[in-house]
Amino acid sequence: MNYEIIASLGPASAAPETWRAMTAAGASSFRLNTSHLEAAQLDGWLGGLEAFCTREQPHMRVILDLQGSKWRLGAFTPFTLQPGQEVMLSRGDECAEGGCLPVPHADFFAAAAQCDGRVALNDARIVLEVLSAEAECVRARVLVGGEIVPRKGITLGGASQRVEQLGDRDRAVVERTRHLPWVGYAVSYVKDAAEMRRYRQIFEPQAQLIAKLERRSAVEGATEIAGAADGLWLCRGDLGAELGLRGMAEAAWEFAQEVRILPVPAALAGQVLEHMTAHAEPTRSEITTIYAALAQGYRGLVLSDETAVGAHPVESVRTAALFRREAE
Ligand SMILES: Nc1ncnc2c1ncn2[C@@H]1O[C@H](COP(=O)(O)OP(=O)(O)O)[C@@H](O)[C@H]1O
Ligand SMILES: C=C(OP(=O)(O)O)C(=O)O
DSSP states (O other), X not given: OOOEEEEEOSGGGOSHHHHHHHHHHTOOEEEEEGGGOOHHHHHHHHHHHHHHHHHTOTTOEEEEEEOTTOOBOOBOOOEEEOTTOEEEEEESSBOOSTTEXXXXXXXXXXXXXXXXXXXXXXXXXXXXXXXXXXXXXXXXXXXXXEEEOXXXXXXXXXXXXXXXXXXXXHHHHHHHHTTXXXXXXXXXXXXXXXXXXXXXXXXXXXXXXXXXXXXXXXXXXXXXXXXXXXXXXXXXXXXXXXXXXXXXHHHHHHHHHHGGGOXXXXXXXXXXXXXXXXXXXXXXXXXXXXXXXXXXXXXXXXXXXXXXXXXXXXXXXXXHGGGSGGGO
16 A cells, blocks of 8 residues: 655654654654744754755655644643642733643633533543633633643533634744745644635645644535645544544544545544554554555554654654555
8 A cells, every 4th residue: 555654743753863764664744733833943843854855855745733723722831730620721822820721812712601611631631621711711620630731732622613714823834934845734623615715825826735624524524625625634633632532433434434535635643553652562453443544545644642752753654654565
């Protein structure tokens, strides 16, 4: 089988020798999640990657992941949320005082007042119960705790209202990179085809543009969204937070039924080889799911934590390449 392997870069894969080894193991593109990078950090990555891509791997693409309308926490010192503890989510880019979570998005607070009472953080690894919701502050109790770090995703149960647009951060990234032919973009949290068509206008006409399917409406409207995109990623991390595990599995199964007839290639994302973040081997279940996805017609795999923060970035790529034609 022939398919793309998109390897996310992060602290575990910041060195050119790791890029070289991941490329040799089968990575066809790299992904940089710009939500985790300040402008100067992004410049640092792009400087190194430009030299690598243009001198060593002229076919390599770097996909810049844009936040789109996805809600993410701002900046704060990491801490651990204990079950039963009360926590404040306050409007702002950062929080200096301990135990407070900054949320930079005004539309989050409007939606929180109407949600079903659940706030999920970091793809629902952490769950909060809303106690009160005001214009600039949500008070919540921790139901499922754990360590929370900056810039992690926020999901509200039962809330569909949000402002669909590229924020200032995203627009600055596009302006900074629009002249780079080896760069493409993946837009998070696209709602529908109309939104994707609006985004298309912002980029250079030849720019590679991927729509990340992370909401029910996007999975249901995938064929229409594909009309304004060069590729689709089925993002099971956010879908799991949006729809719950059962809803995510149903949506992924339905999407797989039509993946072969989509007008653009689709890639599978979200915990593809999660086990390999900490272990040198995948689970049987992960490998079986990858094989089934490729047999169904997926044309790519996106590795996230596995290559960005995992202990085995190169081995993860090699494992993802198991079903490549040349590996047979
Ligand atoms: N430049 C970076 N610096 C630090 N951590 C990063 C960076 N890029 C990605 N990560 C981390 O790598 C992991 C995978 O990244 P990603 O798939 O973008 O995750 P998420 O969307 O959940 O934040 C996450 O744990 C994220 O926090
Ligand atoms: C790959 C995904 O997107 P993100 O990294 O933005 O959470 C996902 O949700 O599965």
